[in-house]
Amino acid sequence: MALLFFPIVTRGGAMGHDGPVASGGGNRGEVVPDWEHPDTVAFFRDREADVRLTEIVDSGAVRPPTPALDVGCAAGRNAVYLAERGFPGVAVDASAAMAAATRERLEPFAASAPWTVLHRPMTELDDLSDASFGLVLALGVLQNAPDDVTFALVLDHLARLARPGARVLIQNFGPDSLPHGEPLQRVPGSAHVWSGFDQADASRAYTLPDPDALDALVTERGMELVAPTRVVWKEMKGGRRTTIIGDYRKRST
């Protein structure tokens, strides 16, 4: 899909944004999103901070030095934005190249707003302390969960790590996306797992709850909606992509 927006040679894959998507990877024919590619890192490094995040910070709803957690931080656009404003935090990404770029960009803030950058999957957050973050970002990353259980596991972590009153922003693709003009197919037996996003590997599964299902999954974990969950449709050549944006708050009681 992102071939429309970015010139490097890539195949298939689903990101949370326009951009390079995937390379054919692995020696068993699997397709792995090319999060390690230098051009992909550069693409994410050059992006402005997420507008929903900047609105929250500008509104004063979350103030420094509230600690932030950025899961799927990519090249650190949001972590750097926060560090510049005095928010310390923890950034997590499964890509070594993305984690390294984020770490390097956060170095100048080591004294003023220290961040820890963890190169690991979003499922491995057990060692982070309960209720330690007042702002939690999971933008374009949860959808990479290959199944409902993994998606729920990561949501459990986010809910556990958010302190009472914490703001939690989640962005995912929607299951009504038509990335290649064809509907996605629900994986049999799953609640929210869909295949068909990757042109190069139609069987690759993404976990894509619809807005109501996402709200239900989040609210049953002790969060409430700050605003109605939004859905944005973007036309693409030969198709359409749906993005779901949830703005939540961890309940205080």
Ligand SMILES: C[S@@+](CC[C@H](N)C(=O)[O-])C[C@H]1O[C@@H](n2cnc3c(N)ncnc32)[C@H](O)[C@@H]1O
């Ligand atoms: C679409 S980008 C996210 C962009 C970023 N949140 C932002 O707003 O700029 C997806 C990121 O999630 C990372 N990622 C993909 N699967 C992951 C996983 N299972 N655990 C942690 N990070 C993952 C990728 O390496 C990539 O940096």
